[in-house]
Amino acid sequence: MLDKLFNPRSVAVIGASQKALSIGNVITKNLLKYSYKGPIYPVNPKADEVCGLKCYPTVAAIPGDIDLAHISIPAKFTPDAIDECGKKGVQFVIINSAGFKEIGEAGLAIENETVKRARQYGMRIFGPNCQGIINTDPALRAYCDFTFTYPEEGHVSIVAQSGGVGALYMQAIHDLGVGMRFYASNGNACDISIPEILRYYGSDEKTRVIILYAEGFADPGDFMDAAREVAEKKPILGMRAGRTAAGANAAASHTGGLAGVGLSTELIFKKTGILAFRDVEEMCQAAMAFAAQPVPKGNRVGLITDTGGPAVIATDELCDAGLDIPPLSEKGTAVLKEKLFPEASVRNPVDVLATAAAPHYRAALDVLMDEPGIDSIYINFVTPPFVDTESVAKEMATVSKKRCKPIVCNYMTDKPQWTATTAHLTEGGIPCYDYPEMAAKSLAALTRYHTLRSRPKTPVTIFSDVDRAQAAGIIQETRKAGRTLLAAEEVYALLGSYGIPTASCRIARNVDEAEAEAERIGFPVVIKADAANLIHKTDAGGVALNLNDVAAVRNAVAAMTKRIDAPDLKFLVQQYLPGGMEIIIGAKEERGLGYILMAGIGGVLVELLKDVAFELTPVTASEAEAMLRSLKTYPILTGYRGRKGVDQAQLITIIQRISQLVTDLPVIREMDLNPIITFEDRVVAVDARIIIS
């Protein structure tokens, strides 16, 4: 669909100008400078010539067909320019001009009018308020953009709504000596969207890795579909901005409050299989490895080093990233002992010593390539002036080109002097890093991608034993009563209709009823106050635990009656369950995305430590399990220091049932079960809250 956008056979520049510091001039110059292979048609009624090219007074006056037209005239003239282009049969326009939606109501009106007119001609719009696209294909070299980086041909494709970040990525990739395939930054994105561009990159054979910047999504569902589809085919490296409150604010003001700023972007990435990064440099350096090396089959790294200190630094970084540096096999060790210097270290890291020559490196590389217990190779290569480093690099290149296991290299040299050595490494496709940490992080990214790709993908479980009609009926009643907070008995009934286990619970309207219910349930019991407007029971003094006899029950009810001023005050009487671990599971609506589900360990300490996991609905069994496993306090669930573990299978089921519940009943705004008391063989929600819209 976007083929002519990325492969235009001819380009017009409406608003081309002779003024050096104007966008129309820069775009024309860029097309020329990058040696665009098709005809370029500057359009400007006031000029005969722009940048040495014949200039046309109108689009209509252009002799040939036009696949793509830039529009860089003031916003208010844009709708008419669209008409001109439409009549000429232009298929794509890139509107570089600003002054549209981003400036407010007046701009939005022009933007809407522009889209409306383009639709009449079946013409597609890229932008407005955007940079444009670049295609590095030597047969085309389309630089339809006003940026200033002139990339080499390669396999990395970039897509970013924010032009500032897109250009930053392109420059970074270029400075790393890595080639680019496509570039696209679509600004206001009034028509052609990021998902469309992603799909186009996904189907492009020359694109090996995609870099994406996201501040938010106009249509999160569409984005997720596209990302999921493309991530199956090739790695997408993504960065989310706005992870801090201030950053999210900045992003929201920048994007006009799109869905998916902050936490949910991270969840979208995780769910669709996008490899998430927090740092521009780290992502671009990882892209270098993805563009050249295979993906490892596991997390076990073999290190080769010719210097001690940087190996320590690399070891720290690799371990921090969760990679393993296992000992080598006896067989491998024996070969190394035979072939390396006697003072060399034949453990992992293998220290070949600073004086090592090509045969030493080759021996170490071959051993690591052959080791069944090693998945990837990290090399520290300082270029000692007393070593023939060229021949060393040649051996590395030879081994790399077999593409058996990924290699990354922390290449410690002065590049202007070591050009021949560098050339061998480049030719061998070995990603060379200036710092041990960056080489380690990039190898970790390759490994993380392996893990992401091989994670279990279970289908969403649909529980057929739920009573959706009953649950819908309960909510219906709450709405009818004009409430948004469900009453306790409604909550328990609703959870019951979705098979979520709750502690047996009775409602008492007064102290006598409370006493009777307590005796029926059996001591010890818990008494909780309940009223339509009572959201935070504990803070209001509305919870009394571990009541051992009738007197305690009566005292508790009396105290609550005094403390809480609510005409509809009732009392929940529940069995008291001491000694269990407290778990919290909740769900919160997220615009355009369904719900964010949350699970964590409860209690005051953990609340402070924010040890919770999140996932977007619908949540599968394996996702629910991964949520629990990702908790820092997970060992407590499995049993820790003499304590028994808890029934995880039940928790996993509850997470899935809540996922189904909120998906079935999207009128729910948020809900939580807090706490769920968990034991080795039993899991019971003892308190819950549901708010509807």
Added chain:
Amino acid sequence: MLDKLFNPRSVAVIGASQKALSIGNVITKNLLKYSYKGPIYPVNPKADEVCGLKCYPTVAAIPGDIDLAHISIPAKFTPDAIDECGKKGVQFVIINSAGFKEIGEAGLAIENETVKRARQYGMRIFGPNCQGIINTDPALRAYCDFTFTYPEEGHVSIVAQSGGVGALYMQAIHDLGVGMRFYASNGNACDISIPEILRYYGSDEKTRVIILYAEGFADPGDFMDAAREVAEKKPILGMRAGRTAAGANAAASHTGGLAGVGLSTELIFKKTGILAFRDVEEMCQAAMAFAAQPVPKGNRVGLITDTGGPAVIATDELCDAGLDIPPLSEKGTAVLKEKLFPEASVRNPVDVLATAAAPHYRAALDVLMDEPGIDSIYINFVTPPFVDTESVAKEMATVSKKRCKPIVCNYMTDKPQWTATTAHLTEGGIPCYDYPEMAAKSLAALTRYHTLRSRPKTPVTIFSDVDRAQAAGIIQETRKAGRTLLAAEEVYALLGSYGIPTASCRIARNVDEAEAEAERIGFPVVIKADAANLIHKTDAGGVALNLNDVAAVRNAVAAMTKRIDAPDLKFLVQQYLPGGMEIIIGAKEERGLGYILMAGIGGVLVELLKDVAFELTPVTASEAEAMLRSLKTYPILTGYRGRKGVDQAQLITIIQRISQLVTDLPVIREMDLNPIITFEDRVVAVDARIIIS
């Protein structure tokens, strides 16, 4: 003392060779290539000429005086070469050769002999198994090293025992376009030490910032004295390696198990005022800022940006680093509204827009420089091809040169094209970064240094109410009895003699005594088993809490008697203190460093989350307070969500008293109070363990 080492008026190279790939050849070539201003004397009996220089058969044959001699002949010939140098009156030798301590016993013997001979002549040794030193002073240009980076003159001085890491730092600084002052990498460090080099850098006027790499310390006390002294004068940026278990192993094998690998390096840095880094690139990039910009007076950042996305990324990174991005004053905002484009954002971040010209930037810079609520300035500067970026850079340089508040710049450009703009920024001393994160991290480092420098420095409190003699007597008795684990009554008596509050506690030898003591103390009580070899009471079933009556006491004692097979089994009877927060405070001997003190919140959850703080003895009141404040769970100590806080002053005192206790009685190997039960007005250790050597 090291003046002639770093400023040699003449250099001899013993082992200079014509063989291209030899160290002696490389050193001679480096001296020439770097245009060393003094005479160079190659020494080699088998050559007449090396690198075009006259070669001498012996040191004695050299006509002039020699300040510094390189030795790059095999280790076994080194002692004789030392004699030769001594007789000639050489003051410093750099031994580049390997084959000394690092290869084992035989090498160590040669190293010791080498040191012994050098001492006879009052000659100092740098190395062996080392690179050497570099002095970039244009009047000298001493490149006494076999590395390959030829740095420009500047203000960053580097010291690293590991040559691999030192060279990495030097290359990084050079690649950043930052000048260097001194370089030193002293390998085995048999004589001239890192502390000596640090002191020399400290007294050097041209050194503005010091970069240090530490894997461990031969004499930690000496290092700490030197670091403390120098850090008072100028920033020392330090990196510790071996923070992971595998990394620490690698470092230990590399350094031969020096003290201070791992945790304690971090504590040494903190205590002496070294700014700690975890990442080579981050540290070198920060050094660029330290070399050129003043230190901010607080953590409030004003941002100027000409592009939206990168400002979001910068905001995230700055906030993550604990910096604040406050709103601007009304006055400042009004000025910005008047002077910037109408569409510009006049909040903080100030978005001047991509089309902003020099006057816009100048207005924004002036406003931020004048704002009393802003301490430092972060700039995102992308170079749009339609803007006169040179004049923008000129304004930035003008403002920077006033050195009022630090400025860092994320400079997003293609440097080969924007040379003139780049030159203005460089000339203005503005540190330019390729990535928003790195610019933000460097500004955060400047700010972190401000915080470090301005932290309260209280003297060590000496508690005069302690009874050291009594405590020493108790330990004496334990040793006499041939035990290393103190018995319960000894522990409580010892803590008592240092004024550390413990729960009242009685010893019972049998069930009847236990009953009697429990009645004397009053119910509820705790019973704990005690025996010489019983270290982990809880695991052995030797702790019974909350015993409410005589029957419970008798049952508990009976059960323990059954479970624990120890002829000297006794029972501790203590008051039971429910409801308090559990705190743990401990101390552990650290070779050459005194003790590492530890404080944290107790209980199974927090143990899992490892929320503890560490500090080296002696611990001051402000350090003890900082330990508590650094806990993630600190809000619990101050009172959180309706819970009362605890008596922090008492905890701070206990930390200091334990610091004094272990300092006074260094025979203690480790001890801990676990738990200390804390209340709002009361703090009591209810269990403790002391092990002596």
